[in-house]
Amino acid sequence: MAITLSTAASDFEDRFAALLGMKREASEDVDRTVADIIAGIKTGGDEALIDYTRRFDRFEVASTAGLAFNEDEIDAAFDEVPPATIEALTLARDRIRSHHERQRPKDDSYTDALGVELGSRWTAIEAVGLYVPGGTASYPSSVLMNAVPAAVAGVERIAMVVPTPDAAVNPLVLVAARLAGVSEIYRVGGAQAVAALAYGTETIAPVSKIVGPGNAYVAAAKRRVFGTVGIDMIAGPSEVLVLADGDNNPDWIAADLLAQAEHDAAAQSILVTDDEAFGEAVMAAVERQLVTLPRTAIARASWDDFGAVILVENFDAALPLVNRVAAEHLELAFEGADDYAAKVRNAGAIFIGAHTPEVIGDYVGGSNHVLPTARSARFSSGLGVLDYMKRTSILKCGPEQLRALGPAAIALAEAEGLGAHARSVAIRMNAGGSDG
Amino acid sequence: MAITLSTAASDFEDRFAALLGMKREASEDVDRTVADIIAGIKTGGDEALIDYTRRFDRFEVASTAGLAFNEDEIDAAFDEVPPATIEALTLARDRIRSHHERQRPKDDSYTDALGVELGSRWTAIEAVGLYVPGGTASYPSSVLMNAVPAAVAGVERIAMVVPTPDAAVNPLVLVAARLAGVSEIYRVGGAQAVAALAYGTETIAPVSKIVGPGNAYVAAAKRRVFGTVGIDMIAGPSEVLVLADGDNNPDWIAADLLAQAEHDAAAQSILVTDDEAFGEAVMAAVERQLVTLPRTAIARASWDDFGAVILVENFDAALPLVNRVAAEHLELAFEGADDYAAKVRNAGAIFIGAHTPEVIGDYVGGSNHVLPTARSARFSSGLGVLDYMKRTSILKCGPEQLRALGPAAIALAEAEGLGAHARSVAIRMNAGGSDG
Numbered sequence: 094m095a096i097t098l099s100t101a102a103s104d105f106e107d108r109f110a111a112l113l114g115m116k117r118e119a120s121e122d123v124d125r126t127v128a129d130i131i132a133g134i135k136t137g138g139d140e141a142l143i144d145y146t147r148r149f150d151r152f153e154v155a156s157t158a159g160l161a162f163n164e165d166e167i168d169a170a171f172d173e174v175p176p177a178t179i180e181a182l183t184l185a186r187d188r189i190r191s192h193h194e195r196q197r198p199k200d201d202s203y204t205d206a207l208g209v210e211l212g213s214r215w216t217a218i219e220a221v222g223l224y225v226p227g228g229t230a231s232y233p234s235s236v237l238m239n240a241v242p243a244a245v246a247g248v249e250r251i252a253m254v255v256p257t258p259d260a261a262v263n264p265l266v267l268v269a270a271r272l273a274g275v276s277e278i279y280r281v282g283g284a285q286a287v288a289a290l291a292y293g294t295e296t297i298a299p300v301s302k303i304v305g306p307g308n309a310y311v312a313a314a315k316r317r318v319f320g321t322v323g324i325d326m327i328a329g330p331s332e333v334l335v336l337a338d339g340d341n342n343p344d345w346i347a348a349d350l351l352a353q354a355e356h357d358a359a360a361q362s363i364l365v366t367d368d369e370a371f372g373e374a375v376m377a378a379v380e381r382q383l384v385t386l387p388r389t390a391i392a393r394a395s396w397d398d399f400g401a402v403i404l405v406e407n408f409d410a411a412l413p414l415v416n417r418v419a420a421e422h423l424e425l426a427f428e429g430a431d432d433y434a435a436k437v438r439n440a441g442a443i444f445i446g447a448h449t450p451e452v453i454g455d456y457v458g459g460s461n462h463v464l465p466t467a468r469s470a471r472f473s474s475g476l477g478v479l480d481y482m483k484r485t486s487i488l489k490c491g492p493e494q495l496r497a498l499g500p501a502a503i504a505l506a507e508a509e510g511l512g513a514h515a516r517s518v519a520i521r522m523n524a525g526g527s528d529g
Numbered sequence: 530m531a532i533t534l535s536t537a538a539s540d541f542e543d544r545f546a547a548l549l550g551m552k553r554e555a556s557e558d559v560d561r562t563v564a565d566i567i568a569g570i571k572t573g574g575d576e577a578l579i580d581y582t583r584r585f586d587r588f589e590v591a592s593t594a595g596l597a598f599n600e601d602e603i604d605a606a607f608d609e610v611p612p613a614t615i616e617a618l619t620l621a622r623d624r625i626r627s628h629h630e631r632q633r634p635k636d637d638s639y640t641d642a643l644g645v646e647l648g649s650r651w652t653a654i655e656a657v658g659l660y661v662p663g664g665t666a667s668y669p670s671s672v673l674m675n676a677v678p679a680a681v682a683g684v685e686r687i688a689m690v691v692p693t694p695d696a697a698v699n700p701l702v703l704v705a706a707r708l709a710g711v712s713e714i715y716r717v718g719g720a721q722a723v724a725a726l727a728y729g730t731e732t733i734a735p736v737s738k739i740v741g742p743g744n745a746y747v748a749a750a751k752r753r754v755f756g757t758v759g760i761d762m763i764a765g766p767s768e769v770l771v772l773a774d775g776d777n778n779p780d781w782i783a784a785d786l787l788a789q790a791e792h793d794a795a796a797q798s799i800l801v802t803d804d805e806a807f808g809e810a811v812m813a814a815v816e817r818q819l820v821t822l823p824r825t826a827i828a829r830a831s832w833d834d835f836g837a838v839i840l841v842e843n844f845d846a847a848l849p850l851v852n853r854v855a856a857e858h859l860e861l862a863f864e865g866a867d868d869y870a871a872k873v874r875n876a877g878a879i880f881i882g883a884h885t886p887e888v889i890g891d892y893v894g895g896s897n898h899v900l901p902t903a904r905s906a907r908f909s910s911g912l913g914v915l916d917y918m919k920r921t922s923i924l925k926c927g928p929e930q931l932r933a934l935g936p937a938a939i940a941l942a943e944a945e946g947l948g949a950h951a952r953s954v955a956i957r958m959n960a961g962g963s964d965g
Contacts, residue, residue, distance in 0.1 A: 178944045181937035192647060195639075201631055210881075211628060211895055216874050218908050232945050265944055301907040320763070323908030327756070348953040355949040387948040434923060438652050445646075445925035450953045453926060456938045459647055460922035471737040472654050472759030474920040484910035486896035487870060489881035490889060501617035502892040508614045508701055509668050512823040513791040517784040517886045 095362075095376065095400030100411070112401055113417060113468065117330050117359040121309040124317075127284040130310075131317055134288035139295045145285035150227070150258040154280065157296045162278040167271050170264035179268060182233060185457045186272045189241045192459035196478040197245065202487075209494045212487035217247035218323070220298070221481060222290030223275065224305035224315075225266055227256035227282055233269035234455060238462050238476065239305050240273035246481035251275045252290060252300055256282025282307075287314035291322045304476070325480060326473060329466040330359035333451055334420035334440075336408055337375075338427040339368030341447055347378035349424060349450050354395035355388040361399040363418070365411055372402045412436060419470040422451045441470045495521055531798075531812065531836025536846070548837055549853060549904065553766050553795040557745040560753075563720040566746075567753055570724035575731045581721035586663070586694040590716065593732045598714040603707050606700035615704060618669060621893045622708045625677045628895035632914040633681065638923075645930045648923035653683035654759070656734070657917060658726030659711065660741035660751075661702055663692035663718055669705035670891060674898050674912065675741050676709035682917035687711045688726060688736055692718020718743075723750035727758045740912070742899075761916060762909060765902040766795035769887055770856035770876075772844055773811075774863040775804030777883055783814035785860060785886050790831035791824040797835040799854070801847055808838045848872060855906040858887045877906045931957055 098108050133141045143154045154160055171179065202212040221243050225236055236253070243251050253270050255263075257280045270278055279297060281289060287307075293299030302323035303315060315324045333353040337346045350362035366372045379396060386392055405411040408427060415423065419439035426447045427433075434443045441464030444451050455462045463476035490498065499518045506514035534544050569577045579590045590596055607615065638648040657679050661672055672689070679687050689706050691699075693716045706714055715733060717725065723743075729735030738759035739751060751760045769789040773782045786798035802808045815832060822828055841847040844863060851859065855875035862883045863869075870879045877900030880887050891898045899912035926934065935954045942950035 174944075177940055181940040181944075184937045185941065188641075191641070195637055196649070203631075205624075205627070205895070209894070213632070213896075214871075219874065229946070234941055234945065320903065320905070323905070345953075345956055348949065348956050351949040352947070352953040355947060382949075382952070386952075387946065392949060431925075435650075437921070438655065439919075440921050442922040442924065445923065446927070448928050448931045448957060449924055449926045450957065452942065452950045452953045453931070453934055453938055454922075454924050455950065456941045457934045458645070458924045458926075459641070460649075460924055464922075465919075467756065469756070469759070470919065470921070472919060475922055477920065479915070483875075483901075483906065483908060484913065485873070485876050485906070486878040486890075486900075486911055487881065488878065488885055488890050488894045488896055489867075490885045490894075491882070492884050495884040495886075495889070498889055498893045501620045502889055504613055504617040505621065505670055505892045506888065508610075508617075509670065510665065510823065511788070511791060513784065513787040513818075513828060514888045514891065516818070516822075517781075517788040517888045520781055520784050521884060521886065 095396050095402055097372070097402045097404070099404040100406060101404070109403075109414065115399060117361060117399060123309050123313050127310055127313040127317060130284040131288040131314060134285055134294065135292050142281055142285055142289050142294055145283065146281050149283050149285070150256050152257055152260055152280070160279050160281065160296050162267060162280065167267050167278070170267035173264040174268050178265065182237065182269055182272055185234065186237050186241060188457055188459035189237055189461070190245060193242045193245045193461070193478050196242070198479060198482065207494050207497050208491065209498070210487070210489040214485050214487060215482045216485065217249070217482050218301050219248070220250040220252065220300040221248045222300040222303040223251060223253040224287065224303060224307050224311055225253055225255040226307055227258050227261065227263070230306070231255065231263045231266055233265040234462065235306065236266050236269035236275070237273050240270065240275050242461065242476060242478050243481045244274035246478045248481050250277070250300070252277040252279070252297065254279045254281050254286035254290060256280065256286070284310045284314035287311060287318060291318035302481070304480070325463070325476060326465060326469065328463070330361065331356045332361040332363075332420055332466060333422040333424065334363045334365065334415065334418050335424040336365045336411070336415070336427060337371070337424070338366060339371040340428070341371065341426050343371060343374035343378045344382070345447060345450070346375050346426065347382050350375070350379060350396070350400065351382055351386065351392050352450070352452050353422070354392040354400065355386060358391050358394035359399070360395045362396060363401045363403065365403045365405055365414070367405055367407050369404050372404055376402060408433060415440070419468045421464045421466045421470065422454070424449070424451055439470045441465045441475050531832050531838055533808070533838045533840070535840040536842060537840070545839075545850065551835060553797060553835060559745050559749050563746055563749040563753060566720040567724040567750060570721055570730065571728050578717055578721055578725050578730055581719065582692075582717050585719050585721070586692050588693055588696055588716070596715050596717065596732050598703060598716065603703050603714070606703035609700040610704050614701065617893075618673065618705055618708055621670065622673050622677060624893055624895035625673055625897070626681060629678045629681045629897070629914050632678070634915060634918065643930050643933050644927065645934070646923070646925040650921045650923060651918045652921065653685070653918050654737050655684070656686040656688065656736040657684045658736040658739040659687060659689040660723065660739060660743050660747055661689055661691040662743055663694050663697065663699070666742070667691065667699045667702055669701040670898065671742065672702050672705035672711070673709050676706065676711050678897065678912060678914045679917045680710035682914045684917050686713070686736070688713040688715070688733065690715045690717050690722035690726060692716070692722070720746045720750035723747060723754060727754035738917070740916070761899070761912060762901065762905065764899070766797065767792045768797040768799075768856055768902060769858040769860065770799045770801065770851065770854050771860040772801045772847070772851070772863060773807070773860070774802060775807040776864070777807065777862050779807060779810035779814045780818070781883065781886070782811050782862065783818050786811070786815060786832070786836065787818055787822065787828050788886070788888050789858070790828040790836065791822060792827075794827050794830035795835070796831045798832060799837045799839065801839045801841055801850070803841055803843050805840050808840055812838060844869060851876070855904045857900045857902045857906065858890070860885070860887055875906045877901045877911050
């Protein structure tokens with residue numbers, strides 16, 4: 094059973110702070126192992142990659158040519174997946190694409206009053222690596238959410254890695270990859286796959302950025318290769334904050350809390366309500382629904398350990414709490430939710446009204462489901478097109494502009510004790526130049 | 530003396546790859562110390578902060594009230610700084626502000642063909658911490674470059690930390706801070722200041738993101754608190770790549786190479802030219818100019834250890850090399866540089882023409898001087914307004930939209946084995962709802 098809090102209670106602040114501060118992830122100390130694996134790939138290339146795959150995935154890659162899935166294998170995956178699922182994936186792909194096309198940044202180029210030409214130019218990253226977990230967390234929707242924005246950004250090469258432990262392949266991820274525009278798919282995973290993407294092997298050309306979720310080894314490897322390549326955020330367990338009043342159907346809200354809880358025993362579902370009886374009804378509905386879930390054990394653990402129902406006087410008064418939680422997913426199911434959403438400062442994504450369960454956003458809403466977890470919506474955004482692009486600034490002065498700006502630049506360079514900086518400007522102001 | 534390479538030489542690729550792969554930073558192992566300091570601040574708060582400041586900065590903070598500079602002290606700094614320098618800083622501030630105002634992102638809100646309402650809303654981070662080094666690397670221009678974009682983004686609280694070792698205060702950074710709109714300035718530094726910003730103390734309220742350059746301890750502390758707060762990139766030593774033909778004045782180009790070299794013994798200056806005699810003239814000019822620099826030893830070490838002159842057949846053929854270097858600063862001083870700039874894929878900032886020395890961009894160009902180093906321009910951008918904002922996505926369906934999108938969402942949830950996800954949608958499609 095989840096914990097219950099009330100803002101009316103005298104110990105509320107302490108209990109709320111404790112809820113926020115809860116450590117939901119066990120930190121596995123895998124860094125040493127990961128460092129060794131990365132070093133192994135750097136020196137051993139393909140051969141090391143095949144060795145690690147044999148050892149960790151119990152999978153024998155036939156030859157270096159067998160590292161990548163070929164077109165026939167991807168065609169075969171399409172035959173294995175029911176047409177209705179392919180259609181659903183295609184709808185999701187199309188909606189994600191249209192939404193993300195709106196995120197393409199515009200270049201800027203202008204001449205200021207002094208005649209200085211300035212510009213900001215966006216270009217796509219040339220090559221991106223996409224990590225896809227194997228086993229139960231191998232989600233085709235995540236392939237779409239990570240790869241489609243890259244394709245929209247104009248990334249030419251999207252190299253995907255997905256482990257096939259004991260030769261198990263999820264045909265759905267192969268289908269999603271082709272639909273999303275992935276250019277290469279390698280059957281490797283773990284820290285060794287991350288290292289191969291970062292440093293390259295004979296078969297896998299290096300990329301410039303690595304994205305996508307993974308286990309503790311993958312996360313540690315991403316942290317280690319950061320700098321050599323870019324990485325996306327390291328995602329924590331998923332979470333939802335639902336604000337719902339007594340006019341809602343408790344079963345609907347209970348279903349939403351459990352949709353989050355079934356992800357992971359460390360996931361967190363929090364209900365905030367202004368109606369005590371409604372809160373109790375939702376808790377009862379959660380208990381009823383828990384029994385009939387395919388992933389009961391996981392959802393039960395998440396709800397019991399991290400679930401919470403918070404009774405508040407009214408939603409306006411609860412706004413500061415909402416901003417402190419800075420939830421990955423925020424559902425607003427009450428009259429006036431549109432206006433309320435405009436006042437929320439910190440949230441990864443907001444779902445408005447009783448007919449917008451967060452799950453729509455997981456799959457087919459069009460917005461991205463890769464969102465900031467663990468309160469990081471205070472300072473970061475969901476995945477988008479900008480994550481696959483970078484901005485170059487451009488500056489151009491003629492002799493006149495240099496004369497106008499030069500004295501200030503020299504004054505500041507001298508104030509900072511940087512004599513060569515000052516000279517680099519001064520030498521151009523003394524027409525013809527001397528070596529200063 | 531810098532090394533010289535020629536694309537015509539048979540060993541060029543090996544030597545160029547070695548140049549790119551050069552390790553310019555000694556990695557100091559300070560992580561254990563930093564972890565202890567952070568733990569000390571988390572438990573000890575202000576008192577620990579004052580203790581560490583006594584120990585590491587040999588500075589006795591009078592009382593917790595004395596942690597922050599007060600308005601009188603900042604007024605006094607204005608009296609100490611020559612009016613011409615204040616004017617130069619004000620010009621720089623104004624130009625940085627106008628340029629960055631153009632970077633403010635636009636919110637997006639639209640209704641698609643199905644009637645689904647979608648939006649992307651940008652909000653500023655509420656509180657940001659700005660690290661400013663003490664001693665010789667205490668640059669007022671960096672205060673402007675870091676703080677002005679935050680103010681433009683709408684960050685309400687910009688808390689700056691700057692150590693005052695042996696009670697030495699740089700009045701320029703106080704002046705720059707006030708001009709830039711910094712709200713609080715604390716006389717602390719090192720890992721302890723980073724920890725105070727991330728976790729808060731009795732006097733310093735916690736922030737949501739920490740930016741700004743610092744030594745190995747500061748960098749390690751930023752890495753450690755990342756997740757609790759956001760951080761900017763960890764900057765490496767500065768670098769410049771200059772493409773110049775024989776029509777340039779060798780003294781001007783030599784001055785630019787040295788402006789970069791004087792930053793840091795680990796800085797890197799590379800000249801690419803299509804004119805061998807010009808390359809030799811620049812190298813000779815560097816030797817002449819080195820003698821008369823205030824920071825000769827630093828610039829000499831940088832030039833000797835990491836400087837390079839690369840002779841190419843022509844600049845077009847050199848474009849792939851330019852993109853591989855992915856320089857923080859790229860100067861293009863030859864006929865046709867505008868067109869060439871448009872073809873460059875990877876660079877932090879491009880400076881066009883012989884009258885745009887990179888130093889103009891350091892101070893008064895208007896664009897940001899905090900730029901991606903160590904080849905990271907392949908995947909990241911200079912500091913800007915977006916670094917101080919985050920995007921929230923918004924989704925709203927009514928019953929009709931839910932019916933339209935629901936079946937695909939359910940199909941995908943079931944394909945992923947997520948029964949509670951499927952139920953959260955299905956329960957709303959069976960009008961009235963049941964607990965599934």
